[in-house]
Amino acid sequence: MKKFTSKIIIAVAIIAVAGAGFAIGTHFNDAASAASAAATIPGNKVTQVATSDSTFTAIYKSASPAVVEINITEQGNGFLSGGSGEGSGFLVDNNGDILTNDHVVDGASSVQVVLSNGKTVSATVLGTDTVDDLAVVKVDASSVSGITPLQLGDSSTVQPGETVIAIGSPYGLMNTITAGIISGLNRSVSGSNMTGMLQTDTAINPGNSGGPLLDTTGVVIGINTAIENSANGGIGFAIPSNVAQKALANLIAGKTVVRPMLGITGLDITSANAATLGVSVNQGVYVVSVVSGGAADKAGLKAGGSTTDGAPGTGGDVITGIDGQSITSISQLSAYIATKNVGDTVNLTVLRSGQTLTVAVTLQAWSTGSSTQQQQPRQQMPFQFPNMPRGNNRNSD
Numbered sequence: 054m055k056k057f058t059s060k061i062i063i064a065v066a067i068i069a070v071a072g073a074g075f076a077i078g079t080h081f082n083d084a085a086s087a088a089s090a091a092a093t094i095p096g097n098k099v100t101q102v103a104t105s106d107s108t109f110t111a112i113y114k115s116a117s118p119a120v121v122e123i124n125i126t127e128q129g130n131g132f133l134s135g136g137s138g139e140g141s142g143f144l145v146d147n148n149g150d151i152l153t154n155d156h157v158v159d160g161a162s163s164v165q166v167v168l169s170n171g172k173t174v175s176a177t178v179l180g181t182d183t184v185d186d187l188a189v190v191k192v193d194a195s196s197v198s199g200i201t202p203l204q205l206g207d208s209s210t211v212q213p214g215e216t217v218i219a220i221g222s223p224y225g226l227m228n229t230i231t232a233g234i235i236s237g238l239n240r241s242v243s244g245s246n247m248t249g250m251l252q253t254d255t256a257i258n259p260g261n262s263g264g265p266l267l268d269t270t271g272v273v274i275g276i277n278t279a280i281e282n283s284a285n286g287g288i289g290f291a292i293p294s295n296v297a298q299k300a301l302a303n304l305i306a307g308k309t310v311v312r313p314m315l316g317i318t319g320l321d322i323t324s325a326n327a328a329t330l331g332v333s334v335n336q337g338v339y340v341v342s343v344v345s346g347g348a349a350d351k352a353g354l355k356a357g358g359s360t361t362d363g364a365p366g367t368g369g370d371v372i373t374g375i376d377g378q379s380i381t382s383i384s385q386l387s388a389y390i391a392t393k394n395v396g397d398t399v400n401l402t403v404l405r406s407g408q409t410l411t412v413a414v415t416l417q418a419w420s421t422g423s424s425t426q427q428q429q430p431r432q433q434m435p436f437q438f439p440n441m442p443r444g445n446n447r448n449s450d
Contacts, residue, residue: 059354079406085155093413112271113230118169119144119203120264123153123190124160134339140189141221141264144202149194150305152297153263155181166192166209168200178241180304184312184419185296186247186278188263189304203265205301207274208293209392211235211251214221219255219277219289221264231256241337242279242290249388250290251275257289266291298389303404313395313416316347317354319372319383322366330357331367334404336381338372352414355405373409374402390416 124147133320135436140157151166161377165175174189210426223229233255240250254273257277266275300310317339320326326336341357343350357369362366376399380386393399393416401412 059371079145085288091347092121108269109218109232112269113220115201115271116143116203116265116267117220117228117230118200118229120169121151121221122167122225123151123157123263124165124167124173124229124261125158126163127160127281139222139225139260140262141208141260141277143263143265144197144336145202145205145301146202146305146361149192149197149198150179150278151176151190151192152274152301152304153188153190154181154189155186156368157263158190161281164190167222168191172196180307180310182300182304182310183298183357184247184344185277185292187292187297187304187310189301191305201233203267203271203273205298206270206274207295208267211238211268211293213237216269217255218251218267218269219253219257219261219264220267221257221261221277223256223258223260225260236288239382239388241282241289242278242386247278247290247292247389248295248384250278250292251297253289253291254287255289255356263290293388298318299392310404311395312345312419313390313393314384314419315390315399315414316344316350316417317356318342319386320440321382322371330369332371332404334371334373337389338380338383338386338406340369340372341366348414348417352401352412354401354403354412368410371404372401373404375399428429 058306076267079423118142120143122144123141124137126137138157142151142153142157145152150421158178158181161178164178165173166176167173174192174196176192179189179191213235217233217235219231219233220227223231233253235251236254236397237252239248240252241248242250251266251274257280263278264277265279268274274294276294276297277289277291279290285437303310312347318341319340320330320341322330322332322334322337324335324337327333330339332339339357340349340354341359343354343356355368355370358366360366372378372386375386377390380389380402390399395416395418398413400414401414403410403412
């Protein structure tokens with residue numbers, strides 16, 4: 054299991070609970086009128102049902118039987134006893150396959166799944182994806198007979214402001230439901246390779262890792278994965294369901310998950326750094342370096358490199374679009390690449406020496422340890438992967 058911080062800030066938990074109560078009591082009861090008002094704005098399309106207490110109750114009754122608690126133990130050695138921990142997961146088919154986070158089951162010597170009816174069954178890990186932090190564990194199909202699996206929805210349609218619901222086992226409290234909204238899209242989690250994440254203000258706490266983030270139709274649009282570990286709290290991140298959908302078949306089959314790679318290291322261009330980089334635009338992705346022999350390198354993308362003090366050099370290409378879609382950040386670019394397959398060709402709109410070019414790039418397979426399209430850190434935020442520690446404490450890595 055991946056290591057994570059053992060410090061739990063009590064104030065964060067208290068604020069989260071109080072905030073959730075206020076939201077359910079006020080904001081969500083007004084959602085119907087808000088949706089009605091939005092529908093009157095030209096070009097607006099309301100894709101979710103109006104939310105109310107009865108909506109949350111109906112979703113909870115329908116979805117919670119498929120949500121499970123996952124308990125793991127680690128093999129001890131020598132003078133140290135084995136550790137243990139727990140997270141969440143949810144049934145994705147009638148064969149006993151349960152989707153969760155890789156960091157929930159990483160290093161597990163044994164896995165136990167607690168069903169919503171309280172029954173505990175043994176599970177085996179079928180497949181893991183360390184980059185996207187996904188895993189599938191399997192229980193005997195007979196143990197989940199009669200339980201309706203959850204459906205993975207289309208996360209590409211999710212918009213900020215939409216109401217979302219999380220179900221999981223925070224602090225070991227099984228089948229806990231919390232609600233909030235989508236706060237942002239295409240977020241990156243510092244210290245990891247995860248980009249294109251959904252940001253939410255839904256209360257997510259230790260033990261929620263691997264649980265579902267649902268829309269108001271009861272469809273899974275994300276897998277709860279990380280939270281900001283600060284005194285302010287209130288920020289959670291979920292893996293988009295489309296990322297999980299692409300990996301699911303390979304995870305169930307125990308195959309290696311292969312993802313496409315553009316093969317660059319990039320930096321978001323802003324009005325504050327454009328002049329320093331010597332570019333004439335205030336948004337886009339500045340190419341700092343390219344992976345030797347990688348897709349971008351073979352396509353002829355030019356990198357600006359770095360100065361002796363480590364700052365980005367000048368003269369690099371600026372990516373302003375991909376397949377006709379404007380690009381303003383490395384996270385947005387990474388999220389788009391993640392929707393493609395190895396061998397697909399994408400057309401980059403590139404600004405080079407004042408000229409706009411179209412560069413065709415055939416995507417290659419991503420490999421662990423190689424550089425990918427990563428945002429240069431501007432502010433390192435403390436993040437916590439919220440699986441719940443039991444026994445030996447683990448420090449965040």
